[in-house]
Amino acid sequence: MAVNPFLEVVNLRCRFGGVDALRDVSFSLSKESITTVIGPNGAGKSTLLGCISGEFKPKKGKVFLENKEITGAKAWKVPALGIARTFQIPRVVSHLNTFDNVFLPIYAKSRGVGSKKMAAEKAAHMLELCGLIDQSDLEAKELSTAQTRRLELARAMGLNPRLLLLDEPLGGLSPTQVDETLELILKLRSLGITVVAVEHVVRAALEIADSAIFLSNGQLIGEGEPREVLAREDIVEMYLGG
Ligand code: ADP
Numbered sequence: 001m002a003v004n005p006f007l008e009v010v011n012l013r014c015r016f017g018g019v020d021a022l023r024d025v026s027f028s029l030s031k032e033s034i035t036t037v038i039g040p041n042g043a044g045k046s047t048l049l050g051c052i053s054g055e056f057k058p059k060k061g062k063v064f065l066e067n068k069e070i071t072g073a074k075a076w077k078v079p080a081l082g083i084a085r086t087f088q089i090p091r092v093v094s095h096l097n098t099f100d101n102v103f104l105p106i107y108a109k110s111r112g113v114g115s116k117k118m119a120a121e122k123a124a125h126m127l128e129l130c131g132l133i134d135q136s137d138l139e140a141k142e143l144s145t146a147q148t149r150r151l152e153l154a155r156a157m158g159l160n161p162r163l164l165l166l167d168e169p170l171g172g173l174s175p176t177q178v179d180e181t182l183e184l185i186l187k188l189r190s191l192g193i194t195v196v197a198v199e200h201v202v203r204a205a206l207e208i209a210d211s212a213i214f215l216s217n218g219q220l221i222g223e224g225e226p227r228e229v230l231a232r233e234d235i236v237e238m239y240l241g242g
């Protein structure tokens with residue numbers, strides 16, 4: 001357990017129909033850390049992110065961000081809490097160009113308080129950070145898988161998150177692109193952001209994560225230093241079996 005938890009999840013349960021996708025999951029993590037969520041398909045990893053980001057309403061349990069309860073916060077209110085996320089299947093606006101994909105959420109969030117110019121500068125900064133500035137005028141649907149993932153990241157970063165939830169940010173990437181993304185995630189942490197990333201690339205967990213959470217069948221099976229969690233015999237077995 002983190003001594004001074006930034007995010008704390010307590011006995012979280014999420015049910016879809018008759019199925020418990022999360023069963024009394026509890027963990028905590030510290031500020032400016034990278035936590036990786038690993039586990040077989042259907043373990044409840046995406047559901048966990050969805051329960052933190054307001055996409056799903058937990059049936060039971062609580063979520064705290066810096067000691068403030070945010071359980072069941074509505075998805076549209078979550079960016080104002082300082083939480084942004086990306087999805088396993090990226091959600092970008094395919095008919096808009098790359099720039100507008102980042103600019104419009106920033107401008108919408110400023111609700112007319114900030115100027116259009118400030119929003120545009122911020123969007124350009126995020127595109128620069130995510131290595132997409134040269135693609136600004138391309139329609140999102142013209143981007144490669146790796147570029148689309150980075151665009152989604154730039155959109156999330158534009159919301160000034162304190163907590164960034166990434167669902168399989170390495171999905172569909174080549175080994176070189178994996179390395180680039182891992183480097184980018186490390187950079188985001190150095191900017192003061194706390195990251196929770198669902199991973200299917202075990203190497204990524206070992207290379208960049210400060211802590212790992214292993215889920216199986218909706219239950220938290222292991223938590224701690226990634227190398228230790230991933231070395232556990234029961235976990236290796238569940239992973240290979242999944
Ligand atoms: P993971 O991301 O670890 O692969 P998920 O969180 O997507 O797993 O899914 C956990 C379980 O919850 C699975 O049994 C899945 O079928 C179910 N599930 C996930 N999302 C929904 C949903 N929106 N409606 C109904 N069942 C869902």
Ligand code: MG
Pocket residue numbers: 045046047088
């Ligand atoms: Mg998933």
